[in-house]
Amino acid sequence: xxVGKAHSCNLIAGTIQPTKGSLSVKGRLAAMLELGAGFNPxxxxxxxxxxxxxxxxxxxxxxxxxxxxxxxxxxxxxxIDQPVKLYSSGMYIRLAFAIATTIxxxxxxxxxALAVGDxxxxxxxxxxxxxxxxxGTTILLVTPRCSNHP
Numbered sequence: 001x002x003v004g005k006a007h008s009c010n011l012i013a014g015t016i017q018p019t020k021g022s023l024s025v026k027g028r029l030a031a032m033l034e035l036g037a038g039f040n041p042x043x044x045x046x047x048x049x050x051x052x053x054x055x056x057x058x059x060x061x062x063x064x065x066x067x068x069x070x071x072x073x074x075x076x077x078x079x080i081d082q083p084v085k086l087y088s089s090g091m092y093i094r095l096a097f098a099i100a101t102t103i104x105x106x107x108x109x110x111x112x113a114l115a116v117g118d119x120x121x122x123x124x125x126x127x128x129x130x131x132x133x134x135x136g137t138t139i140l141l142v143t144p145r146c147s148n149h150p
Contacts, residue, residue, distance in 0.1 A: 005142045009033055009111045012140065027106025030056065032096050034111070041085035045076060045095050048084055052099045066102050073128070074098040075121075094121060101128050108132060111142045 010016045011023055013031040038055055039048045049070055053063035071080050074094040079087065084095070100108060108129070129139055 006033070006111055009109050009140065009142060012107075013109055025107065028056070028104065029107045029109070030100035030103055030105035031109040032093075032100055032111065033109065038096070039084050039092070042083055044082055045074070045080040045084055045087070045091075046071075048095065049099055052096075053103070056103060058103055062103075070095075070098045070102045073102065073124075090118065090121070097125055097128075101125075101132060105132070105137055107138045107140070109140045109142075 007016070009031065010033060011018055012025060013029060013033060014025065015031075015033065038052050040051055043051060046067075049067060050060060050063050053060065074080070074091075074097075076087075076091050076094055079091060080095075084092065087095070097110075100110075129141070133139055
């Protein structure tokens with residue numbers, strides 16, 4: 001059986017189950033698998049931060065403690081209080097990446113998500129991932145061409 005990269009990421013993230021055998025993942029996992037996944041389009045960016053935290057099993061108190069860092073990293077200004085259905089794909093990615101990398105994941109899966117970001121933001125993300133890696137986070141970065149990233 002051949003399994004593609006997106007399918008493999010979904011298996012590891014636990015969004016789908018293997019048809020045979022088993023797979024176990026230990027630690028806090030954050031995954032960016034599909035644009036808009038884990039977001040309610042009617043909720044503001046701020047509300048979606050807490051929704052994502054709940055989905056990931058993170059307490060509201062912990063998310064409140066990380067809120068300013070997430071908002072600062074996302075750099076979407078006043079849009080943080082607007083419904084995400086008004087966001088561009090780049091704004092979605094900024095917020096999703098900020099959430100996923102601020103929650104101190106043990107494992108971070110990013111499936112081609114940075115392809116829609118501007119060059120400055122991609123560099124900011126690569127620097128954040130370098131910091132996470134240096135702190136022991138396992139990073140699975142799925143990208144069509146590594147030469148596009150610093």
